[in-house]
Amino acid sequence: MREFLKRLPKAELHLHIEGTLEPELMFRLAERNAIQLPYASVDEARAAYQFEDLQSFLDVYYQGMNVLRGEEEFFDLALDYLERAHRDGVVHVELSFDPQAHLTRGVGLDLQIDGLTRAMSEAERNWGISSRLIMSFLRDRSPQEALQTLKMATPFLDRLAAVGLDSAERDNPPGRFAEVFAQARQLGLARIAHAGEEGPADYIREALDRLQVCRIDHGVRCLEDSALVKELRQRRIPLTVCPLSNVHLKVVDDMQEHPLPQLLEAGLTLTLNSDDPAYFGGGVLENYLACHEAFGWDENIFIDLAENAIQSAFLDEKRRRVLLERLNECAKGAATP
Ligand SMILES: Nc1ncnc2[nH]cnc12
Ligand SMILES: [Zn+2]
Numbered sequence: 001m002r003e004f005l006k007r008l009p010k011a012e013l014h015l016h017i018e019g020t021l022e023p024e025l026m027f028r029l030a031e032r033n034a035i036q037l038p039y040a041s042v043d044e045a046r047a048a049y050q051f052e053d054l055q056s057f058l059d060v061y062y063q064g065m066n067v068l069r070g071e072e073e074f075f076d077l078a079l080d081y082l083e084r085a086h087r088d089g090v091v092h093v094e095l096s097f098d099p100q101a102h103l104t105r106g107v108g109l110d111l112q113i114d115g116l117t118r119a120m121s122e123a124e125r126n127w128g129i130s131s132r133l134i135m136s137f138l139r140d141r142s143p144q145e146a147l148q149t150l151k152m153a154t155p156f157l158d159r160l161a162a163v164g165l166d167s168a169e170r171d172n173p174p175g176r177f178a179e180v181f182a183q184a185r186q187l188g189l190a191r192i193a194h195a196g197e198e199g200p201a202d203y204i205r206e207a208l209d210r211l212q213v214c215r216i217d218h219g220v221r222c223l224e225d226s227a228l229v230k231e232l233r234q235r236r237i238p239l240t241v242c243p244l245s246n247v248h249l250k251v252v253d254d255m256q257e258h259p260l261p262q263l264l265e266a267g268l269t270l271t272l273n274s275d276d277p278a279y280f281g282g283g284v285l286e287n288y289l290a291c292h293e294a295f296g297w298d299e300n301i302f303i304d305l306a307e308n309a310i311q312s313a314f315l316d317e318k319r320r321r322v323l324l325e326r327l328n329e330c331a332k333g334a335a336t337p
Helices: 002-007 023-032 042-047 054-067 072-088 099-103 109-127 144-154 155-160 172-187 201-210 220-224 226-234 245-249 260-265 285-297 300-312 317-332
Strands: 010-016 090-097 130-139 160-165 192-195 216-219 239-241 270-271
Touching: 002 285, 002 300, 010 160, 010 216, 010 239, 010 270, 010 300, 023 042, 023 072, 042 285, 054 099, 054 192, 054 220, 072 090, 072 109, 090 109, 090 160, 090 317, 099 109, 099 130, 109 130, 109 155, 130 144, 144 155, 155 317, 160 172, 172 192, 172 201, 192 201, 201 216, 201 220, 201 226, 216 220, 220 226, 220 239, 220 260, 245 285, 260 270, 260 285, 270 285, 270 300, 285 300, 300 317
Parallel strands: 010 090, 090 130, 130 160, 160 192, 192 216, 216 239, 239 270
Antiparallel strands: none
16 A cells, blocks of 8 residues: 555645655754754654643744755655655645744744745656645734734745645634734635644634635544535635644544544545654655555545645646646556446
8 A cells, every 4th residue: 555655646645744754854953053952862852742732732843943044944844745745745835934934933924935945846857746835824823913914925926826824723713813814815816724733623614714724634523513524514614733743732532533534525625745744754645645645545545635735735737637646547556436
């Protein structure tokens, strides 16, 4: 199955580029910039990646990104990840970044976006992998700061596919960000938001109604509201589910307890993603494999999920057709049901 899942042309729609920072690269970048890390070694850093919930992870995640000081570090981070993704059979990535987490450390938005997009172009040239950039607002900071960040992004709008909303979900409902999402909409940007990861099903509804999002990141708690499930199904709103992340952040006890089979049974448009692969035990391929091991899913289910991701991606129609064609070729070689 690993070989089949590796060959399957996968699109990844939920990926925080800062969450791809492997300890090896963290140490290299720390040395380059003479930064003292709170870990004595790569092994010690990895051993510290034990989380109780989303907040305990975010504390480590924001600390780790301290080594990203200039354009070169953003470039190295993204190129390092895109090469790994390519080796795992990922053909398209939509990578989110958290500009406020860098602006507050004095790193300019131009350096962040230049470094990331330079790596994205190089990855496309080197390995044929396509990618888009999503600018996320931090929901545990003020709506005013999000508005300022959007304003700052005006010169770079042509390099952004969408805006997103992430960070600590509890007690930070999406509605707080209605104004900045309305402005993003007026600027022609698509909108997505994390909702229903740790927060209640109501936050998913609020993201749909007040932020007018076209995709929900996570969304696993939608099952608590059957009317919402019906709406998500009827409107074919994609959920970008990240099973290994949910296990590592104790949203669920283990893979066997993950609600993915119920979400599938409910007829929802699901995609599988890695969220923060450096912290949660692997990339998108490992997430596909974990589902095979936990639920016994066969090739046909993974073909459907891979198709959902390609159909739900911010892709031009020509590239979408190419990827669907590659998926078809791969499916022909798969076992028939
Ligand atoms: N899983 C997650 N939830 C919310 N914000 C995040 N930022 C990085 N990973 C995240
Ligand atoms: Zn996420």
